Amino acid sequence: GYGDEADFWATVGLLHDIDFEMWPEQHCLKAPELLQKAGCSPEFIHAVCSHGYGLCCDVEPTHQMEKVLFAADELTGLIGAAARMRPSKSVMDMEVSSLKKKYKDKKFAAGCSRDVINTGAERLGWTVEELMEKTILAMRSCEESVNREMETLA
Template sequence: MSEPEKTMTREAAWELLKTYNKDPFHLQHALTVEGVMRWFARDLGYGAEEDFWGIVGLLHDIDFEQYPDEHCIKAPELLKAGGAGEALIHAVCSHGYELTVEIKPEHPMEKVLYAADELTGLIWAVAIIRPSKSVQDMEVKSVKKKYKAANFAAGCSRPVIEKGTAMLGWELDTLIEKTILAMRSCEASVNAFMAETASS
């Protein structure tokens, strides 16, 4: 991605996120999507941009907690105030494509965010009802079964997931499998961080 984006450190991004987000659920989701985006960067051959992919994931819902009715509309203002560059802003806002904004995902990273964001929520919902409470032993078929139940995790938009999958040129099973692997890669660190935060 473009050079200016490197000026925002991960630490600065985290502080910016916490300025507008206090709910543990939203912070956990942000950390999860950060970890997922980092995994996808490595998996898809963009390892040199892993930090940028991760920061986009971390900040993707920056405006959702305080401005749910202006999601991806208020974000540019908040991100600019925090020193974000145009590529980061475009990437964050593109996951609201045809929902709240007309900013189309263009870079593979933006397409991954668009497709995987909603899916991480659904996979997490599947995980918490499993005996293990974890994605470590989860299989694609477990997610597919719940995916087909429209009343399960109804807030996780199947049409968005499917549109994002099509943007990537993948099969749905491929996206689910990769997203499970991505969530496995960061589950322990996210859980440990949230536990530490809760006890401090």
């Protein structure tokens, strides 16, 4: 883990789409202004914006966790879509081999960029299969609490 940095990265994860809902056409471009006004550090702003590298901004992910967010942001969308298609509606029983079939079908979750997923894995020094496995395991670890939170919002 990242020890003392855990709260920093958890907050980056929570706020990485801070500008997306109100300004989707300015995603990762409006975020610096919002985060500066909130008193966030330049490092934090860089971490938040770097997940949009090559898609909507030119802030390159350099830290390992920035690379993880860059790679996982698109992949979690694909995994979420694949999970909703499963009888269990869950990642708990999802295997990489099943996800790879969905990944190869360019029409499935077409909004999830395979190029970004591939580039993200490459930047991390992982295979796409390793990235898929690590992301599925991470999503399994929090699926129950996310589902509980979503129920309270419904």
